[in-house]
Amino acid sequence: MGPGPINCYPRVLRAMSTPLVGQYDPVMTGYMNETMALYRHVFETRNPATVLIDGTSRAGIEAILVSAIEPGDKVLVPIFGRFGYLLKEIAQRCGADVHCIDVPWGEVFSLQQIEQALRQVNPKLVAMVQGDTSTTMLQPLEGIGELCHQYGALLYVDATASVGGNPLKVDPWQIDAVSVGLQKCLGGPSGSAPITLSPQFVEQLMPRHHIEAGIRESGDHEGNGRRIASNYFDLPMILDYWGEKRLNHHTESATMLYSARECALTLLDEGIDHAIARHKLHGRAMAAGLDGLNLERFGDQQHKMNNIVAVYIPQGIDGEVFRSVLLNDFHIEIGTSFGPLHGKVWRIGTMGYNARQDTVFHTLMAMEAVLRRMGHPLTPTQAINNAYDIYASA
Numbered sequence: 551m552g553p554g555p556i557n558c559y560p561r562v563l564r565a566m567s568t569p570l571v572g573q574y575d576p577v578m579t580g581y582m583n584e585t586m587a588l589y590r591h592v593f594e595t596r597n598p599a600t601v602l603i604d605g606t607s608r609a610g611i612e613a614i615l616v617s618a619i620e621p622g623d624k625v626l627v628p629i630f631g632r633f634g635y636l637l638k639e640i641a642q643r644c645g646a647d648v649h650c651i652d653v654p655w656g657e658v659f660s661l662q663q664i665e666q667a668l669r670q671v672n673p674k675l676v677a678m679v680q681g682d683t684s685t686t687m688l689q690p691l692e693g694i695g696e697l698c699h700q701y702g703a704l705l706y707v708d709a710t711a712s713v714g715g716n717p718l719k720v721d722p723w724q725i726d727a728v729s730v731g732l733q734k735c736l737g738g739p740s741g742s743a744p745i746t747l748s749p750q751f752v753e754q755l756m757p758r759h760h761i762e763a764g765i766r767e768s769g770d771h772e773g774n775g776r777r778i779a780s781n782y783f784d785l786p787m788i789l790d791y792w793g794e795k796r797l798n799h800h801t802e803s804a805t806m807l808y809s810a811r812e813c814a815l816t817l818l819d820e821g822i823d824h825a826i827a828r829h830k831l832h833g834r835a836m837a838a839g840l841d842g843l844n845l846e847r848f849g850d851q852q853h854k855m856n857n858i859v860a861v862y863i864p865q866g867i868d869g870e871v872f873r874s875v876l877l878n879d880f881h882i883e884i885g886t887s888f889g890p891l892h893g894k895v896w897r898i899g900t901m902g903y904n905a906r907q908d909t910v911f912h913t914l915m916a917m918e919a920v921l922r923r924m925g926h927p928l929t930p931t932q933a934i935n936n937a938y939d940i941y942a943s944a
């Protein structure tokens with residue numbers, strides 16, 4: 551019940567044990583096309599360039615940033631938690647002239663703050679996180695894409711932690727590039743990073759389009775822009791592999807393709823709105839239950855993600871001892887925290903397969919037992935009653 555990775559949906563685990571097929575087997579390429587179509591629904595977009603990057607979520611982030619950024623490009627990174635710092639770091643590695651704005655951990659940005667920075671910095675790209683698990687906050691994105699376009703910038707969003715549990719409407723919100731991972735609300739393992747790119751974003755990459763010498767044929771067209779610094783994460787090459795040309799690039803992992811495909815099918819079979827409502831319901835029940843344990847919530851609750859909640863570790867309780875007792879005696883994992891919150895809060899997730907009433911109840915009961923044993927004052931059964939009240943009123 552941590553902030554991810556989470557327990558996989560059993561059907562995703564089953565899909566991953568499907569026998570492997572060759573890279574150009576029609577079953578494989580058929581699944582690739584199907585997976586592209588499924589993720590267009592997941593992302594609520596019509597972008598043809600909707601593919602998987604092999605690797606964990608940060609493979610998706612790196613592919614987008616290393617392909618989009620040329621040394622010296624101005625990039626604006628609004629930072630509201632750990633993963634904003636990651637975007638800053640990767641953009642700097644790509645040689646960008648990175649400008650950051652930030653808010654205290656536990657808060658999000660207003661449109662005015664973003665607009666002011668756009669006016670001051672005049673960036674080519676804005677890179678930001680939708681849901682930062684480090685603080686549990688969900689940055690509202692409506693209006694930001696439009697603002698970026700007004701100021702001539704493209705918008706990239708890391709929605710790894712939020713997709714599937716909170717609304718993410720790529721086309722209506724005019725987001726140019728999005729990357730995610732499977733191991734949060736999508737209920738899969740880490741190791742595949744679905745991404746989607748707007749036609750404008752792809753067009754901007756095309757001057758850097760290049761074909762490896764060993765597979766180039768006469769008549770092939772290439773751009774004359776600066777070569778993208780990574781071969782593995784070269785998006786135009788990856789699009790050539792996923793596109794009609796099927797130009798050879800890396801060997802797409804069949805196992806992760808099955809996994810990513812099954813995660814999308816699981817979400818779409820349930821219905822995106824239903825899945826979001828489910829994350830919201832179990833997230834509310836968990837938060838109300840934690841109130842009943844006499845624990846104080848962290849951060850601006852109006853902007854909390856549906857799928858995760860943070861609470862202050864009470865005075866006099868060793869947060870790491872508590873977590874290890876919960877893990878060893880009850881087989882329940884909850885999250886620690888990073889940076890300015892290190893040692894201050896626990897983070898408890900209700901995401902993907904773990905967003906269920908039984909997991910919420912089991913977690914609250916186990917936490918109650920261990921907290922009482924460690925001397926934390928609380929009213930017995932209040933946590934479960936609070937959660938029951940949320941379920942009864944749903």
Ligand SMILES: *Cc1c(COP(=O)(O)O)cnc(C)c1O
Nearest residue numbers: 606607608633681683710711731
């Ligand atoms: C969890 C998370 C990641 C994870 O990245 P990995 O490379 O899969 O470990 C990335 N971004 C955000 C916003 C996250 O919450």
